[in-house]
Amino acid sequence: MQIEINATKRELQGTSASRRLRRASRVPGILYGGTAQPQSIEFDHNELFQHLRKEAFYSSVLTMNVDGAKEMCLLRDVQRHAYKPLILHVDFQRIDATHAIHQKVPLHFVNADIAPGVKLSGGMVQHVMTEVDVKCLPKDLPTFIEVDLKDLVGGASIHVTQLTMPAGVTPVLHRGEDPVVAAVVVRGGGAAAEELEAAPVETQVITEKKPVEKTEKK
Incomplete structure (x- = not known):
C-alpha cells in the first residue's frame, strides 16, 4: 500500500x-x-x-x-x-530500500466461527498476540498477516512459527522462543489454558529509542 x-x-x-x-x-x-x-x-x-x-x-x-x-x-x-x-x-x-527492516505487523484472525474447538466443543478463541515483529526488505513489508483458525480444535493453540508468512518475511524470535498467538479454550482448561497462563501479556505500543539528537520534545 x-x-x-x-x-x-x-x-x-x-x-x-x-x-x-x-x-x-x-x-x-x-x-x-x-x-x-x-x-x-x-x-x-x-x-x-x-x-x-x-x-x-x-x-x-x-x-x-x-x-x-x-x-x-x-x-x-x-x-x-x-x-x-x-x-x-x-x-x-x-529507511533504505536495500536494507532489511524490523517492524510490528498487525494480525488479522479469520474463520474463528468455524473452528472445531468453537463450533463443536463450545470453546472460545483467545487472542494472545495482536501483532508480530517481522524482518524483511521494505518492498516485502505486509500491512497485516492473516491467522486462519479454521482447523483449531478445543485445547489447541497456534504459535508464531505456525503462521504463514508472505514471501521474504520472517518472524523475529529470540533463541528457543515460539510464543502463542491464539488458542481455543474450553471449559475445564487443558494444555491451551496452561499455555495462556504462561504467555506474556502483549502491549500494543509503537516505540523505539529516540535518537540522541532529539532534545526539544515539547
Missing part, C-alpha cells in the same frame, strides 16, 4: 515553539535515521489525524514529502493528549 504524507521543515524548536504550532493546528515531529541528520518537521493536524485512524499507517512503508523532497520512512512513535483527540508529537525513521 502506497501512503504519502506531507510535512514541512520546522526551524523554530523548543517548548514554546511547539505550543504555538499546536495552537495553529500543526503537529511537531522529527524524521531521523539513515545517513542524514535528524530533521525537525511539522504536519497539518487534521491530515495526520486522518492517517493515524488507518491501521495500515502504523505498519506500512510511508513516503514522506518534506517541502517537495520525498523519502521512505516508518512511523516509530506517536504522542497523544491524555483525553483530547489531539496528536502532540510524532517520530518517523528513514
